[in-house]
Amino acid sequence: MASHPDTRPLDAPRVLLFGHRGAGKSALIGALMRAGEVQGETLRGEVVPTSPELPLIRDAAYSGTLESTSAELTSFTVRLRPCRVGTRAVSDPLTVILDDCDGKAAEDLIRHSEPITQRHPDSELARAVVETDAIVLLVDAASTRPQLAEAFKAFDAFLTTVERAKTDARTVGGFPVFLVLTQCDRLAQKSDTRREWEARVADRVDYAWAEFDEFLKEADHGDAPAAPFLSFGSIDLTVAAVALRRPPLLEAPTPADEPYLVAELFRDCFAAAKAHHERHRRSEARLWWTVRAALTALCLLVLAFGSIALFPPQGSAPDLAARIDDYELHEPPAAVRLSDTERDRNRQTLRRFANDGAFRSLSNDRRGFVESRLKEIDDYLAYRARLAGATAPASARSLPDLGQVRETLKTALALPGEYSWGETAAAQLRDKWLGDCAALEAAQQACVDRFRDRDRAGTELTLKRTFDAGWLRDLDALLARDTQPPFPPHEPIPGSPELKQPRGEAITYQVPLEFDEVYRARRYWEQTRDLLVHLRDLLDALGLVRAPDRPPAVLILPESGGADPAERLAALARTYPRQSAEYTEWEAWRFPDPVRGEITALLQKSFVNGIRHTQRLMRVEDTLTGWSALGATLAEPRFRDWGRLLHLLAKLQNPNAPDPVAELAVFLRDLDKKTFELDPHGFELAVPLDLTFERVEAVGPFTITVTHGAQGSAAKFAVGKGTVRGTTTVYPLVPDGPTKLAYRAGDSLRAELPVRAGVRELKLLWDTGPTSVLQFDRLTYEPRLTKPGGGTEPASGVKLVLTAGTVPALPVLFPKRAP
Known part of the structure; x- marks a missing residue:
């Protein structure tokens, strides 16, 4: 060795x-x-x-x-x-x-x-x-x-x-x-x-x-x-x-x-x-002392051998029946005789009884006792094997899984009625598992309730109308609770005992925390938690959190004064690094009312102010050449930065909104080659009852005329019966023949409608607008009313609304000038 x-x-x-x-x-x-x-x-x-x-x-x-x-x-x-x-x-x-x-x-x-x-x-x-x-x-x-x-x-x-x-x-x-x-x-x-x-x-x-x-x-x-x-x-x-x-x-x-x-x-x-x-x-x-004693006893045995040979003693060893009766009399309970330490020894003893030559001559009761006890051992081992192969409650991952485990324990693994196994190790494990099923069901419900409580509290915070220091304290306290699971994962759940045998461990909270039902409750809470965090950040960016030491309101643009879009975007990225590049987490539709309405109003106000700031940067001559030149300048960094900021403000209100700068650049590209189609299929005309001293009544027809060079084309609309709605009379204007018109940049567009005021014959004219190059926008402005003695005056309150068909519109960033 x-x-x-x-x-x-x-x-x-x-x-x-x-x-x-x-x-x-x-x-x-x-x-x-x-x-x-x-x-x-x-x-x-x-x-x-x-x-x-x-x-x-x-x-x-x-x-x-x-x-x-x-x-x-x-x-x-x-x-x-x-x-x-x-x-x-x-x-x-x-x-x-x-x-x-x-x-x-x-x-x-x-x-x-x-x-x-x-x-x-x-x-x-x-x-x-x-x-x-x-x-x-x-x-x-x-x-x-x-x-x-x-x-x-x-x-x-x-x-x-x-x-x-x-x-x-x-x-x-x-x-x-x-x-x-x-x-x-x-x-x-x-x-x-x-x-x-x-x-x-x-x-x-x-x-x-x-x-x-x-x-x-x-x-x-x-x-x-x-x-x-x-x-x-x-x-x-x-x-x-x-x-x-x-x-x-x-x-x-x-x-x-x-x-x-x-x-x-x-x-x-x-x-x-x-x-x-x-x-x-x-x-x-x-053994050494036994050998010495044996040598001494040998001599005595030799001396006594003659006497024993002459007077043989009567056999005192008990016969098979007596040994079986003695075994039955001193037999311990099933929990002891079927235990791991005693079971094999008892089976060996019972097998020696059954293999004895005199076994077949015994009474039916004694043979039945030995055979039933041997069968009980085999049945117990088979039951333990089935129990060892069964799914334990700790392996369940949902309430249906747990219900199936419980049903198996009550049916396929029910204790045989012919045996008294109630205190055996197998029965104790089965009883523990049945108790574990109830304990697990209660523990998973407790975990679900904890997450639902957090979700309920978070939802209440999103529905507040005031966002102040108290709201922030409640939010911070709720988020602090989220840093820990509802229960310590390695802590045993109540009602789950520990047995000193394989698979007898106490179940910890790690098991119910992994249940499908708990996972869903946790996901609902996590979605509410994330929504709250995004809401807090958006409210800070809009200046809606009324508390000290909050970040600057970078999304609020003033009506006048300096507003550098690049600085605003950099401040956003620096202050809110958790957000995605597109800030999709801040889209207004994700938040509930009433805060959504307030968010949308502030975003729209900033968007309008941003449009004005951008338009102030534009220098344009109201000619085809001037508008084309403006389109070429929109690729400059100052307009590109405004486009990014305005696009963000627009998408937070409507995720499908376009980039205003990019939209205007596309609109102005090759403007001299574009043809715009006007195809209105109907209008509604609202005329105030007090437009003049006498009530004005639409007579018609309503005519839109487009003139290209020396040639003109017109679309006519008949005037329907007027209906009084509040302080106005509303007239439907329905097509009277073809209505499709082609408009090219620089064409002239004029619309007119004959009206009557008492006995006077007047007209509503749509012949002015913010640009002479794209005159179809005139239909969106109030018309002018002719005077009886000549000239015109504003027709305040008159509105023309398209009800069917199409009329092109100018991009939102198109510079507007007074008509």
């Missing part, structure tokens, strides 16, 4: 790390060294290096440069210095011999295990298997199910040989075997939470238990009756899962170099090896 220059204790327990190549045996030693440094309280001691190789193995394991050993067996002395609480040591000092075997040698011994059964094995590894006080069987947890099944099958045969060898050698029972799933961090998937990864690890552990459970159940410990002590060579199996470090998870994307469950593994393994070592030593001492 390979060893190191450390001092090997003469009487120390031994632990053998055994497994296939690549299982991580040497890495596990490095993880033990690391656990002694950072998890001493869990390990219950500090690892004292007795060999210079141990720190090197630790460093290589965590740097990824560890190479497998080439020696058949390498031994290390591991000393644990106990942790202390004050001056008191929490445990005794412990020295353990830790054997690390070569993976190829282990595979050879698994295939050809005969050397283990030899009295003096030639193989170092075989001798170590026989002499060790605990074996740690290692297998890569990330192997596929078929690979794991193959490895477990090989270990099953190997343990059978080990058990037989120790039984033949009359080795003290309860030999500790630890089946360890290594490299569990490789089971993690992208976007795993800690709970999801640990559930995947627990599933592999349950699978390992299931594979080896049958081996333990079927292990034959001889025909001796059940006893309160372990039989020779019996094996005590433990399944564990470990990793050098936790994988990257959502809660911790960069995990520290801290072993996962390694300290717990070696703490339990060393304790089991020490206990087995001491039992073996006491058994050897008892």
Whole structure:
């Protein structure tokens, strides 16, 4: 056996790390060294290096440069210095011999295990298997199910040989075997939470238990009756899962170099090896005294042999019926006889009863009792298997999921009525899960209510009419609540107890917080929260928050004075970096009334003021050449910046609004080549009742005339019956023939309507406007009324409104001059 220059204790327990190549045996030693440094309280001691190789193995394991050993067996002395609480040591000092075997040698011994059964094995590894006080069987947890099944099958045969060898050698029972799933961090998937990864690890552990459970159940410990002590060579199996470090998870994307469950593994393994070592030593001492006593008793037996031969005693051993009656009389409750520690022993006893030659001659009652108890054990194991494969409440992610789990527990997993299993471990787990269903339902509702309370409070803040310091305090308090989840995720929910058995953990709030119903409630609140934050920022930009120390109202443009659009846009980006480039979060339609109306009014006022500022920059001659020249200047930076700011103000009112500067530039491009189509299909004319001293009545027809050069074309409209609406008379103007007119820039446009005031024949004339180049805009202005003696006067209050068809309009930024 390979060893190191450390001092090997003469009487120390031994632990053998055994497994296939690549299982991580040497890495596990490095993880033990690391656990002694950072998890001493869990390990219950500090690892004292007795060999210079141990720190090197630790460093290589965590740097990824560890190479497998080439020696058949390498031994290390591991000393644990106990942790202390004050001056008191929490445990005794412990020295353990830790054997690390070569993976190829282990595979050879698994295939050809005969050397283990030899009295003096030639193989170092075989001798170590026989002499060790605990074996740690290692297998890569990330192997596929078929690979794991193959490895477990090989270990099953190997343990059978080990058990037989120790039984033949009359080795003290309860030999500790630890089946360890290594490299569990490789089971993690992208976007795993800690709970999801640990559930995947627990599933592999349950699978390992299931594979080896049958081996333990079927292990034959001889025909001796059940006893309160372990039989020779019996094996005590433990399944564990470990990793050098936790994988990257959502809660911790960069995990520290801290072993996962390694300290717990070696703490339990060393304790089991020490206990087995001491039992073996006491058994050897008892055996020596037993031999001496046997030699003394032999002489007495020889002297008494004659008497015994002459006067044979009557058999006093109870017959089969009496033994069954005695078993039934002292039989414990189902919770005890079906427990993991008693169930297999009871089954072995019952099977010995059933296999006895005299069993068939017993009464029906006694045979029925034995057979029913054996069936009960089989039924209980089958029920536990179904329960182990069932979906636990902690795996539910919605109320329908939870309802399905509850229904399964009440139907398919209902306790059989013919058995009294109410206090068994399986029944306790089922009862806990039923309680978990109710607790989870209440916990998810509590989480939903918390988010709904936040959403309700946020909605109330959006409906306020006054935005002052008090409103800001309420908003800040609500946003501060959002920094924490409704309940601590790792706090157990009320009504979920913890059982000391697999899958019996208490459920934490992490589970209901991931329910679909809670997610929807949280999303509603988050949408309201984001709306509130955007509303606060927009109100600040519009100067509507009446509180000290608020940002400047950069979206409020004055009617006169300086207003630099580039500075305003830069201030927006600097003050509100959270917003998108287009500020879509500030669109007025997103906010409820009454604040939406106030926001829209201020935006429109700033937009109109911005239009005026931009128009003041324009210098234009009212000719075709002058308007074309204006279009060419609109690409300058000063107009481009105004276009961006005006476009923003317009889109916040109407997301489909165009850029006013770009719109005007397109309108003026190639103006001399454009033809505008007028195709009105009807108008409404409103004439005030008090337009003159005498009531004015429309006579008609209404005529629009377009003159191009020396040629003209006209569209006529008949006047319908007038209707009095309030203080005006409204006349419908309906087409009287074709109405489509073509208008080119520079054409003349005139509209007139004959009217009567008493006996006077007058006219309404639309013959003036802000521009002589694009005269179709005249129809949007008030007309003039002819005087009886000549000349005209304003026809105040007269309005012409298009009701059908099309009449071109000038862009909003088109410079307006008094007609």
